[in-house]
Amino acid sequence: MTALHVPRTASDEGVIDGAKKTLGDAIVAVKSHVGEITLTVKRDEIANVLKLLRDTPGLEYQQLMEIAGVDYPDRPERFEVVYHLLSLTKNRRIRVTVVTDEATPVPSVTGLWPVAGWLEREVFDMYGVLFAGNSDLRRILTDYGFEGYPQRKDFPLTGHVELRYSEVEKRVVYEPVSLPQDFRTFDFLMPWEGPEYRLPGDEKATSEEPGATSPAPAPNSPPGGDVKTPTETPKTTDKPSETGAGKPADVEARKEARKPRAPKAEQEVSKPEDGPDPKPKGRRGRRSGGGAT
Secondary structure, X not given: OXXXXXXXXXXXXXXXXXXHHHHHHHEEEEEEEOOEEEEEEOHHHHHHHHHHHHHOOOOOOOXXXXXXXXXXXXXXXXXXXXXXXXXXXXXXXXXXXXXXXXXXXXXXXXXXXXXXXXXXXXXXXXXXXXXXXXXXXXXXXXXXXXXXXXXOOOOOOOOOEEEEEEOOOOEEEEEEXXXXXXXOOOOOXXXXXXXXXXXXXXXXXXXXXXXXXXXXXXXXXXXXXXXXXXXXOXXXXXXXXHHXXXXXXXXXXXXXXXXXXXXXXXXXXXXXXXXXXXXXOOOOOOOEOOEOO
């Protein structure tokens, strides 16, 4: 049996102790869950923390992979800024978070990784988090003049305009936001069991009108007519006739059907301007009762 070639990953053993020793009082909380380490650090120390995680031997998280935002409206400091780091030499990851509010900026880390400029602009555009030291903190995903921050939990879903490119008008058009589907509470049941409610216009649901009859239960169904398809025995086809494909087509007929056809105008026989219509070939004139005409 051939062994699978997978990248070698260093264990996270000793990472928490090494981080505590290196970062000291800058750490607020440490969490290790499902093989992932998360460090919550002081907001003002984030640049120094990431620099130490990058340059300290034994830690060596050299690459910044992502900066993301999370919104918790019930907290006094509602926003979390999450930094994802990757160690290229040890092939392992670590997550670092800080908390802030709508008015307090987070120190920028563009001096450590220039790519952080784009990532911080995304968090600013979606959540409104400010980054002190970012020299180009502009919106990057929304349109010019957009008001509000779309990924905040309290951002309204209606009352705004959206833009799109119109193929008909050949320009960018602005129009009110329209939600094609009403908001519902989904119960996430298994699809073959069906929901407890009945959607309007669903003909498969049992009618509750007076005089309506319920469909007959399937053979060998349990009492009450509750038929469920077992997941362990999926439906299969035993014969080609059950697939609906039919018999294979004749080879010569298929070749004939795939031949390119001449344009319809060339197939029609043009009639002369004057004189009778030409007699079709291969047909004999009828004889009348008095003899040949």
